[in-house]
Amino acid sequence: MSRSLPRASLVLLGLLISAAVLVPWLSPHDYFTPDWDHTELPPQWSRGHLLGTDELGRDLLVRLMWSCRISLLVAGVASLISLVIGLAWGVTAGYFGGRVDSILMRVVDVLYSVPFTPFVIVLTVLFGVYPKPVLDMSAASVQALVNNYSQAISVIKTAAMQ
Numbered sequence: 001m002s003r004s005l006p007r008a009s010l011v012l013l014g015l016l017i018s019a020a021v022l023v024p025w026l027s028p029h030d031y032f033t034p035d036w037d038h039t040e041l042p043p044q045w046s047r048g049h050l051l052g053t054d055e056l057g058r059d060l061l062v063r064l065m066w067s068c069r070i071s072l073l074v075a076g077v078a079s080l081i082s083l084v085i086g087l088a089w090g091v092t093a094g095y096f097g098g099r100v101d102s103i104l105m106r107v108v109d110v111l112y113s114v115p116f117t118p119f120v121i122v123l124t125v126l127f128g129v130y131p132k133p134v135l136d137m138s139a140a141s142v143q144a145l146v147n148n149y150s151q152a153i154s155v156i157k158t159a160a161m162q
Contacts, residue, residue: 020069029059031066090153094160101157108153 019026028048029035035057043052051060093104 016068017072019065020072023062023065023069027059027062027065029062031058031062034058086153087156090156091160093153094157097161104153105157 035053038047038049038053038057040055041047041049041053041057043050049059049061051064053059054063089104089108093101
């Protein structure tokens, strides 16, 4: 049985992490500063814009690497928070058992039953639409946290009960 797909996924993840970490030293172009002489260029090797430029003349590859850095940071922080919440919740449920375990696990069941799209709609209604990018990111982060720690709780509770 070939394991080429997991290896390819690990290589791709390694390249993304490397690009995100090394972008300040690898990027020949500035991320923020507009370059009005090079607006909306197509991808070309000769000018050094491998993915082209946007309407402000900023290099798209550099912007992609910087956005990868931000996305990986948000994912890492969300995973750590999920781990802490899931660990505390699962250990509490497993240690006390009985009625406490039953109540805590029913809360987890409710969290499992909430679908993503209506959850984001409710968050948008509750928090308003401004600032939109921050709200979209935080709504997705909250849902990722809920899904991740809900899954971790069951595993940690089982381990705590042994």
